[in-house]
Amino acid sequence: MEELYAIISELTKKYTGGDSTSVPYEVAEQLAEAVCYCIDEIWDHPGGLVPGNQEVRGVYEAGRQKVLHKVVEGQQLYSEIMKDFDAYGNRTLRETIADGMPKFFLYYDADYNPQDHLLTLDYPILQPLEELQGIDRILAYLTCIDLEQRFMKSFPRQYVLNVVRNYHQSYPVLIVNLPGILLRNLLAHLLLRHPLWKMELTPDDYENLAELIQRQGRDNLQLTLYHHLQTLTDPSKQLFQYLKSALPDIAAEFTNGAQHACLERMV
Numbered sequence: 001m002e003e004l005y006a007i008i009s010e011l012t013k014k015y016t017g018g019d020s021t022s023v024p025y026e027v028a029e030q031l032a033e034a035v036c037y038c039i040d041e042i043w044d045h046p047g048g049l050v051p052g053n054q055e056v057r058g059v060y061e062a063g064r065q066k067v068l069h070k071v072v073e074g075q076q077l078y079s080e081i082m083k084d085f086d087a088y089g090n091r092t093l094r095e096t097i098a099d100g101m102p103k104f105f106l107y108y109d110a111d112y113n114p115q116d117h118l119l120t121l122d123y124p125i126l127q128p129l130e131e132l133q134g135i136d137r138i139l140a141y142l143t144c145i146d147l148e149q150r151f152m153k154s155f156p157r158q159y160v161l162n163v164v165r166n167y168h169q170s171y172p173v174l175i176v177n178l179p180g181i182l183l184r185n186l187l188a189h190l191l192l193r194h195p196l197w198k199m200e201l202t203p204d205d206y207e208n209l210a211e212l213i214q215r216q217g218r219d220n221l222q223l224t225l226y227h228h229l230q231t232l233t234d235p236s237k238q239l240f241q242y243l244k245s246a247l248p249d250i251a252a253e254f255t256n257g258a259q260h261a262c263l264e265r266m267v
Helices: 002-015 025-043 056-083 091-107 134-152 157-167 178-192 203-233 237-244 247-259
Strands: none
Touching (some): 002 025, 056 091, 056 134, 134 237, 178 247, 203 237
8 A cells, every 4th residue: 555655745746847736636536546447457357466565666667657558559459440431421430430530549648547448439339438538448349340341341331231231220329339230231131031132021031930939039030140140251250249248239129029010120
């Protein structure tokens, strides 16, 4: 605790330009969290150290360097994403990535507030990131966006646009996950053994799909969707692991839709 207090005191001096070690409570709390965030980068991450006899200062400095390295990594990943970024007409996706993300890298404070990820990240992704803070959350979010872009770009752009438009004509202003919409459509086609280019499903198709889903039951359906997803994402294991997180919800929605004759709203 004495070592930790000494680091926080030094950080406070730097924060005030050396004029004072006295700051408002909120600022003191922020700086203490900043130090702990950097320490957790070493202690709480896979492959990191475990609490023991290491000097706190050494762990803090190593964690701070790791934060700075992740910022560079995030900038490089963002640059790669933006080389061929496509929001497919969705305003929330465009505003979050193309408009908002540069502001994070412009204003992110790795020294005094590394735990703040700054952005609201309004565009929803398929994996929860609530437990992550700061650059860790942004880096994980960008990794998900990169996977989503790669998935959608594996299909013709017009195909993706047709699917999301068929889902809802107002999709450009909806706060929805686009690959999730595309994935539901693709899985429905695979369940029916229909070619993917057959965009429109007939009333008979929906009736057959409902019967198929009800025969399988929710658990068996999820397993079937699991195998179809492997086919869709092969050979990218990382993409499979990301999209897999949507399967429980899709299986539940398909089961509910089949029971209440409303599958058309989901596919």
